[in-house]
Amino acid sequence: MHPPLNPMEQKLEFCDVTPRDGEQMSGMNLTAENKIEIAKIDDELKIDIVELGFPESNITDRKTFKALKKLGLQTVLPAAFGMTRRKDNPAENDAGLRALIECKAPVITVVGKASREHVETILKTDLAANRRMIYETLSYLRTAANPKRLIFDAEHFFDGFKEKPRYALDVIGTAIEGGADTVVLCDTNGGSMPEEIHRGVAFVRNLFQNIKVGIHCHNDEECAVANTYTAVLAGAEHVQGTWNGYGERCGNASLFSVIPILKSKGFSVPDTTNFTQLSVKLDELARQYPIQNRPFVGSLAFAHKGGMHGKAVSQWPGSYEHIKPESVGNERKIECSKLAGIGIVRTSVTNAKAISQSAKDRILNDDELQRKILEEIEKSDSDGSSIGIAPASFELLILSTIEEFHPKIHELKNPLIHDEIGGKTEATVKIKINGEKGEPMHVVSEGDGPLGALNNALMKAMKEKYPELNKLHLADYRSVKLPKDTKEANAKVQVIAIFSDGESTWSTTGVSADSTQAGWIAFKDAVEYMLLKNRH
Helix, strand or coil: CCCCCCHHHCCCEEEECCCCCHHHCCCCCCCHHHHHHHHHHHHHHCCCEEEEECCCCCHHHHHHHHHHCCCCCCCCEEEEEEECCCCCCCHHHCHHHHHHHHCCCCEEEEEEECCHHHHHHHHCCCHHHHHHHHHHHHHHHHHHCCCCEEEEEEECHHHHHHHCHHHHHHHHHHHHHHCCCEEEEEECCCCCCHHHHHHHHHHHHHHCCCCEEEEEEECCCCCHHHHHHHHHHCCCCEEEEEHHHCCCCCCECEHHHHHHHHHHCCCCCCCCCCHHHHHHHHHHHHCCCCCCCCCCCCCCCCEECCHHHHHHHHHCHHHCCCCCHHHHCCCCEECCCCCCCHHHHHHHHHHCCCCCHHHHHHHHCCHHHHHHHHHHHHHHHCCCCCCCCCHHHHHHHHHHHCCCCCCCEEECCCCEEEECCCCCEEEEEEEEECCCCCCCEEEEEEECHHHHHHHHHHHHHHCCCCHHHHHCEEEEEEEEECCCCCCCCCCCEEEEEEEECCCCEEEEEEEECCHHHHHHHHHHHHHHHHHHHHHC
16 A cells, blocks of 8 residues: 555645644643543544543643533544553553553553663663564553554654564554554654655555554654645645644644644645634633744734835735745735835835725825935834734834824823732723823723833823724734843834734834833834724
């Protein structure tokens, strides 16, 4: 059963190991509820298998498998993970195997050593004993648990295949004899290159033709995704990976990359059109900060900053984009910066959401105005900050440059902050709206930290006059320290804030020697932008 040459004939199955292997990433700690939520996401995507945990090892995983009984998953099969029996313990007396049986997962995955070096150095046993452990574990589980699927993860297979290939292959044969219906070849150290992966997978595929062969790659040499794709070309049908590439050390192969790549090469895969939103959701669920330049799903995956690139992609997207951004739920961003040219200014103005059509026409028909905007961009970027990373603030800069920005918010004095250690932060703002006559608004509000309190105070002041601001919320923000000017006592800080109204998101920025002041500038820009956007 050699792998078909036509990708459309090669049925692939996908196994998400995020809740188990992905959780081994430093700083990541999933609750049972988090794991159940990931299982639901996989079910909606029609992922075939989700490896939810190691029931012997901790309370959280046992709680997860208990909760599964009431979940009613429609597509994805939950898998429980465990190891071969201990070397001095019969399978029927092994606590780990008993936990696998008791959790009643429809899929069981067992990991065993395929490397002579690991058997002798880590397990401290002989090669024949390791094979007995594998055979007896799998045959016992096949009978006692009777799972729908019994998967064997051949740990360090590619290392073993390089150092003693006959033994690595004997381990695979032993697992099949023990009852495994799928053998997964693991590049556990992440140190193999694509040609080594192809050689190993093709050899196993040709030698064991009536078994499903899988691939599991780590990313220590930045090759996990390429190695996974190469394995599929060599005949692997079972693909393991994690969402967002979570995992120990440098992570695992990211399913958010593997699946779109396979789709682009003609393989049948789960739906990818919501991948970008799911990537953000999973980062929130896993309490991880989004990596903006992640391939396919990062917020900057289709961002073009260079003037020549931005102009070219606006004329022909394929010039600098290998797929359509919308195929993974992402969008193109053309960023204005000191590297931009007049063409990028024109494109940015044309695509602006807060600039009226009359103002757009005025700019697009005036070369001098376009050059003036470009000069303002260069001035803004001269301190090391980046206005282009916050398109909403950039649109306000354009309007200011052509003297058509008329702010709604007029502050009479800088906000005051009262920060109680261990308690809430209080912010006081004193503003007028639209420059109206009469007494200014004097608003006090609490929040989590200075920026949270300032945001709440500003919203409290503005919502009565502009009720649409009830939809506005701060999604995230971060700050970066800028290069220090020798004339200044302190380095400036740039705050980048992301806002949403439930339908779209936008980012604003503020720069100041005081980080709270920088955040206040970004928050005011967000309100001004939304009010302008809604009117145009």
